[in-house]
Amino acid sequence: MLDGCVPWPAEVAERYRAAGYWRGEPLGALPRRWAAEYGDRVALVDDTGRRVTFRELDAWCDRVAAGFAGRGVAPGERVLVQLPNTSEFVAVCFALFRLGALPVFALPSYRTNEIRHLVQLSGAVAMVVPDELRGYDHRALARQIRAELPGLRQVFVAGSPGDAADGFVALDDVESEPVELAEPDASDVAFFLLSGGTTALPKMIPRTHDDYAYQTRVTAEICELDETTVYLAVLPVEFNFPWGCPGVIGVLDAGGRVVFAREPSPEVCFPLIERERVTMTSVIPTIVHLWLNAAPRATHDISSLRVLQVGSSKLHDEVAARIEPVLGVRLQQVFGMAEGLLTFTRYDDPASVVLTTQGRPVSPADEIRVVDAEGHDVPDGAVGELLTRGPYTLRGYYRAPEHNARAFTEDGFYRSGDLVRRTTGGEIVVEGRVKDVVIRGGDKISATEVEGHLTAHPTVQQAAVVAAPDPVLGELTYAYVVPVPGEPTPTLPQLRKLLRARGLADYKLPDRVEVVDGFPLTGLNKVDKKTLAARAADTVRALTRAG
Ligand code: OOB
Numbered sequence: 210m211l212d213g214c215v216p217w218p219a220e221v222a223e224r225y226r227a228a229g230y231w232r233g234e235p236l237g238a239l240p241r242r243w244a245a246e247y248g249d250r251v252a253l254v255d256d257t258g259r260r261v262t263f264r265e266l267d268a269w270c271d272r273v274a275a276g277f278a279g280r281g282v283a284p285g286e287r288v289l290v291q292l293p294n295t296s297e298f299v300a301v302c303f304a305l306f307r308l309g310a311l312p313v314f315a316l317p318s319y320r321t322n323e324i325r326h327l328v329q330l331s332g333a334v335a336m337v338v339p340d341e342l343r344g345y346d347h348r349a350l351a352r353q354i355r356a357e358l359p360g361l362r363q364v365f366v367a368g369s370p371g372d373a374a375d376g377f378v379a380l381d382d383v384e385s386e387p388v389e390l391a392e393p394d395a396s397d398v399a400f401f402l403l404s405g406g407t408t409a410l411p412k413m414i415p416r417t418h419d420d421y422a423y424q425t426r427v428t429a430e431i432c433e434l435d436e437t438t439v440y441l442a443v444l445p446v447e448f449n450f451p452w453g454c455p456g457v458i459g460v461l462d463a464g465g466r467v468v469f470a471r472e473p474s475p476e477v478c479f480p481l482i483e484r485e486r487v488t489m490t491s492v493i494p495t496i497v498h499l500w501l502n503a504a505p506r507a508t509h510d511i512s513s514l515r516v517l518q519v520g521s522s523k524l525h526d527e528v529a530a531r532i533e534p535v536l537g538v539r540l541q542q543v544f545g546m547a548e549g550l551l552t553f554t555r556y557d558d559p560a561s562v563v564l565t566t567q568g569r570p571v572s573p574a575d576e577i578r579v580v581d582a583e584g585h586d587v588p589d590g591a592v593g594e595l596l597t598r599g600p601y602t603l604r605g606y607y608r609a610p611e612h613n614a615r616a617f618t619e620d621g622f623y624r625s626g627d628l629v630r631r632t633t634g635g636e637i638v639v640e641g642r643v644k645d646v647v648i649r650g651g652d653k654i655s656a657t658e659v660e661g662h663l664t665a666h667p668t669v670q671q672a673a674v675v676a677a678p679d680p681v682l683g684e685l686t687y688a689y690v691v692p693v694p695g696e697p698t699p700t701l702p703q704l705r706k707l708l709r710a711r712g713l714a715d716y717k718l719p720d721r722v723e724v725v726d727g728f729p730l731t732g733l734n735k736v737d738k739k740t741l742a743a744r745a746a747d748t749v750r751a752l753t754r755a756g
Contacts, residue, residue, distance in 0.1 A: 215605025237307030273304035276383035284309030309393035321712030340368035405653030438465030493651030521651035549602025
């Protein structure tokens with residue numbers, strides 16, 4: 210396995226192969242098989258209306274792979290991919306898989322702070338970016354990063370490469386005559402997903418060809434995907450959820466069609482659902498709210514939609530209960546993580562299970578433990594931390610030995626940081642978390658990261674970031690700050706401006722700031738975040754009532 214990664218123990222890997230979970234087929238080979246099986250059927254549809262058939266996709270991957278190889282991208286090298294939801298994302302990723310180069314997925318919302326860290330940590334030799342997205346110039350970001358990190362040799366741009374002096378290459382110009390390429394080892398890393406932020410900066414999650422192919426297959430089977438499936442990719446495809454749960458890969462593998470949405474609003478998605486007769490999609494609870502509110506007044510026919518997968522943050526029971534009556538779709542709850550483990554409710558589960566639980570593991574080989582603070586297993590029904598290992602769950606983050614020592618047990622279980630209880634039926638119910646993360650919409654925000662940036666402000670002595678409840682986003686980012694004595698009181702706009710200037714992605718900026726004299730402490734003299742979170746919740750509730 211790639212240096213810096215933690216392999217599964219040999220006997221465990223053997224077991225997964227013998228059981229047929231790991232099949233030794235590299236991801237880059239999939240489009241070839243799809244072209245042979247599904248030929249001239251449409252595979253990908255952009256919201257611009259552009260359509261790509263399976264055969265065209267395969268040929269496109271060949272040409273892009275040859276182009277990357279011709280420009281010096283070698284097998285094993287890392288390439289940062291930051292693209293919006295378009296068919297290009299699929300072509301670029303599968304071209305890199307084919308070449309054996311490793312995409313590092315970066316969210317379109319990432320800014321200099323996150324991108325710098327990822328390029329540095331991954332040692333990326335190239336990046337693929339859009340020209341502009343929602344008014345933000347990604348070429349300027351690339352220019353800055355390349356100036357700081359000369360190991361980044363090349364920048365490929367979807368759209369216009371901009372100023373010729375930069376030497377950036379348009380993706381369209383990369384394509385060249387297909388060349389013979391050596392097939393990568395399917396047991397090795399295919400690409401990197403990003404962790405949901407328990408540490409100050411995102412950690413890289415190595416996913417192998419074998420493990421990811423298995424994940425998409427097993428979930429596609431549960432979702433009963435076939436050639437009639439039309440999947441709307443609403444969430445950014447760099448997320449595990451829309452990319453492979455079963456998502457884009459699972460749908461294409463079943464011969465279905467993927468339609469890309471530029472953004473999740475009903476104004477964009479409902480017309481697409483009507484136009485393309487979409488049958489399935491995956492969203493976060495925040496989007497469910499938007500769609501539930503819009504549906505009764507919608508002029509577009511969304512009756513083709515049969516399945517709505519919802520996950521990434523807790524779906525509350527009352528909201529869950531409205532989905533089927535209002536949207537006319539079947540709800541599937543999905544609990545998951547980029548690290549691996551996925552639990553789904555099943556189509557034939559009783560309503561009580563679908564509406565109130567996050568489902569059961571997708572693989573018979575998923576191992577789950579629910580443990581107390583001392584690491585002892587708790588009985589079904591009791592709340593504890595979820596630990597897991599299995600055929601598509603990582604054994605270690607990339608280049609992170611110290612963090613790995615804390616995040617995994619000695620026998621390889623991943624400590625999820627989620628507090629859950631297990632029902633007697635084996636379903637998982639998420640009850641809270643022990644990790645210091647705010648889940649705002651579906652975005653995971655590391656409290657430590659935001660605190661670090663807040664204290665960089667000259668007026669801030671100490672900062673503590675907690676989650677406060679919000680009816681739409683699920684949680685808000687609530688920052689308590691202790692000012693430097695004698696300095697003026699810092700304001701929310703000032704602090705947001707500072708964080709943005711430090712290159713932090715927008716979704717990480719605090720929603721509220723409260724200035725306090727000091728923080729409550731725990732018995733161990735640590736900041737008592739439980740008390741602060743309870744206080745934040747009270748304040749937000751009082752404000753909502755007042756306003
Ligand atoms: C998904 O992946 P990540 O890596 O962005 O975040 C993982 C964390 C989990 O550890 C848990 O804290 C939270 O997100 N989470 C949920 C949830 N699904 C994820 N919390 C409550 N209810 C749920 N249904 O978020 C992700 C990856 C693949 C599929 C779906 C979600």
